[in-house]
Amino acid sequence: MNQGRNLFRTLVLILGFAFLYIPIVSLIVYSFNSSRLVTVWGGFSTKWYGALLQNDQILNAAFLSLKVAAISATLAVVLGTLAGLVLARFGPFKGRTLLSGLTTAPLVMPEVITGLSLLLLFVTMEQIIGWPAGRGITTIVISHITLTMAFVTVVVQSRLSQMDDSLEEAAMDLGARPHKVFFLITLPIIAPALMSGWLLAFTLSLDDLVITSFVAGPGSSTLPMVIFSKVRLGVSPDINALATILVAIVAVGVAIAGIMMSRQQKQKERDAQMALAANQQMIESVKKG
Amino acid sequence: MKSVLKRLGLDGRSVVTAVPYLWLLLFFLIPFVIVLKISFSTSQIAMPPYEPLLHWAGDKVLQIKLNLGNFAFLVEDDLYWKAYLNSIWVASVSTFFCLLLGYPIAYAIARSNPSARNILMLLIVLPFWTSFLLRVYAWIGILKNNGLLNNFLIWIGAIDQPIQMLQTDFAVYVGIVYSYLPFMILPLYANLEKMDLTLLEAAADLGCRPWQGFLKVTLPLSLPGVRAGCLLVFIPAVGEFVIPSLLGDPGMLMIGKVLWTEFFNNRDWPVASAVAIVLLLFLVIPMMYFQRAQDAEAGGVHR
Numbered sequence: 001m002n003q004g005r006n007l008f009r010t011l012v013l014i015l016g017f018a019f020l021y022i023p024i025v026s027l028i029v030y031s032f033n034s035s036r037l038v039t040v041w042g043g044f045s046t047k048w049y050g051a052l053l054q055n056d057q058i059l060n061a062a063f064l065s066l067k068v069a070a071i072s073a074t075l076a077v078v079l080g081t082l083a084g085l086v087l088a089r090f091g092p093f094k095g096r097t098l099l100s101g102l103t104t105a106p107l108v109m110p111e112v113i114t115g116l117s118l119l120l121l122f123v124t125m126e127q128i129i130g131w132p133a134g135r136g137i138t139t140i141v142i143s144h145i146t147l148t149m150a151f152v153t154v155v156v157q158s159r160l161s162q163m164d165d166s167l168e169e170a171a172m173d174l175g176a177r178p179h180k181v182f183f184l185i186t187l188p189i190i191a192p193a194l195m196s197g198w199l200l201a202f203t204l205s206l207d208d209l210v211i212t213s214f215v216a217g218p219g220s221s222t223l224p225m226v227i228f229s230k231v232r233l234g235v236s237p238d239i240n241a242l243a244t245i246l247v248a249i250v251a252v253g254v255a256i257a258g259i260m261m262s263r264q265q266k267q268k269e270r271d272a273q274m275a276l277a278a279n280q281q282m283i284e285s286v287k288k289g
Numbered sequence: 290m291k292s293v294l295k296r297l298g299l300d301g302r303s304v305v306t307a308v309p310y311l312w313l314l315l316f317f318l319i320p321f322v323i324v325l326k327i328s329f330s331t332s333q334i335a336m337p338p339y340e341p342l343l344h345w346a347g348d349k350v351l352q353i354k355l356n357l358g359n360f361a362f363l364v365e366d367d368l369y370w371k372a373y374l375n376s377i378w379v380a381s382v383s384t385f386f387c388l389l390l391g392y393p394i395a396y397a398i399a400r401s402n403p404s405a406r407n408i409l410m411l412l413i414v415l416p417f418w419t420s421f422l423l424r425v426y427a428w429i430g431i432l433k434n435n436g437l438l439n440n441f442l443i444w445i446g447a448i449d450q451p452i453q454m455l456q457t458d459f460a461v462y463v464g465i466v467y468s469y470l471p472f473m474i475l476p477l478y479a480n481l482e483k484m485d486l487t488l489l490e491a492a493a494d495l496g497c498r499p500w501q502g503f504l505k506v507t508l509p510l511s512l513p514g515v516r517a518g519c520l521l522v523f524i525p526a527v528g529e530f531v532i533p534s535l536l537g538d539p540g541m542l543m544i545g546k547v548l549w550t551e552f553f554n555n556r557d558w559p560v561a562s563a564v565a566i567v568l569l570l571f572l573v574i575p576m577m578y579f580q581r582a583q584d585a586e587a588g589g590v591h592r
Binding site for chain 1: 301309310317318323324327337394397415417421424427428429431437471499529535552553558568572577579583584
């Protein structure tokens with residue numbers, strides 16, 4: 001009985017992961033294919049990587065995308081942390097439901113709607129106050145912040161609601177001002193959540209096509225926009241090379257994060273053991289005394 | 290918590306609340322009001338390509354010109370309502386298949402050994418960290434006529450002629466299920482993982498067979514996860530643009546594509562706005578459900 005269930009579980013996992021990973025593996029394998037036909041094997045070659053590095057259009061777009069992603073992720077973390085703090089710690093207040101709705105709606109809102117509405121906002125603002133003048137990196141960054149701060153808010157809010165607030169209360173009781181409590185107690189504890197929120201925001205910003213297409217101006221084509229206009233015409237081997245580079249970066253990043261996390265975990269366990277041992281000693285000395 | 294709130298002082302609190310609040314009001318809520326406004330205006334060849342709603346006609350007479358023509362247009366031309374219905378249909382079918390695939394996977398992971406669970410979940414979300422656009426692109430190489438899948442099927446002798454798979458509805462379903470599967474698995478796993486397994490033992494003690502235990506205990510208890518997962522897939526899938534344009538038939542009617550075409554190709558901003566407003570009306574109820582589920586999950590006001 002148990003064996004049957006184990007077999008079922010293994011089978012489900014193998015099929016599930018095959019479905020998730022075969023497309024990615026196929027991208028990587030065919031990036032080393034010398035044939036232009038992508039799926040017809042013509043021998044091993046790294047020439048598409050060379051072609052990619054000489055494609056100024058792609059390189060410029062990649063640079064712009066990285067810049068936009070870094071700025072928007074950073075600002076999204078600041079705003080998302082504030083929103084998460086308000087939702088998790090400030091209890092019920094007037095307008096809380098609206099705020100909570102405004103932070104969850106961007107998670108599921110179809111991007112064509114968000115993109116169109118942001119563009120119309122920018123055009124109207126330009127008519128009324130003359131800012132932002134035209135469309136470009138500013139409008140893209142504002143849009144990406146709005147989209148990605150929702151994800152940061154969710155991450156921070158769920159971390160804060162899991163966190164024991166007795167530490168914060170203790171600091172308050174000892175006379176710390178609220179901002180001091182936040183910077184000295186809350187922030188260090190939720191730092192890993194902020195880090196993953198930042199990475200999530202960075203990735204989403206780097207990847208966004210639809211909203212960006214609406215709010216980008218001439219001359220501010222991001223990487224996804226360039227990729228989209230290329231792959232619309234069919235498969236192209238240098239895009240496979242680009243995908244492989246992205247996958248490699250993600251894999252390295254995840255490996256580093258994994259190692260750091262397991263180290264932290266071990267350190268925590270060690271600390272807990274030491275604390276336990278110290279506690280034991282204290283109890284014994286009290287008993288003796 | 291009350292004492293903490295009192296000591297926080299209202300000033301710092303209001304500032305901390307106001308900053309994200311104002312940002313979201315300005316860049317998320319007000320834009321919808323503008324979309325609504327422009328959906329009532331008339332298209333014109335200028336920049337921006339629509340006529341103002343309000344203008345001063347002579348002395349101190351404010352004229353409001355509401356043009357309902359865009360909405361009438363959406364009703365008259367059957368292209369639009371066909372696109373809405375088709376999008377809802379495609380999103381529903383894809384959500385169903387996501388659930389069908391995602392539930393066993395989430396279940397298998399949640400019942401794995403605790404040390405393996407985190408690694409398996411990491412593997413589920415990992416593809417999400419690589420570009421969505423490139424993962425959809427990968428399916429072009431798999432599904433096209435001389436692509437991987439056709440070559441494989443010919444090689445094992447299942448077919449002699451390649452089957453047309455790219456640019457069909459099938460390809461769009463595969464694309465949506467593939468891209469949104471992690472969004473289905475995440476809430477399902479979160480739910481199944483924290484389930485109290487002693488309930489199943491109790492059911493077994495009372496004479497339930499394992500499959501009965503699953504149907505009568507596990508499945509009903511996992512419904513909140515099912516609901517959250519389905520909404521997380523369904524709502525964005527209705528407005529999906531990238532997947533139908535890369536994998537689907539060029540003539541396939543999806544409302545996200547229609548909106549895109551109205552905006553970028555026809556440059557008809559008022560009609561594009563009307564399309565967005567009607568789409569939003571379709572989605573507002575599932576979105577409110579999602580918001581409530583999300584808030585309960587994130588543990589908002591339970592203090």
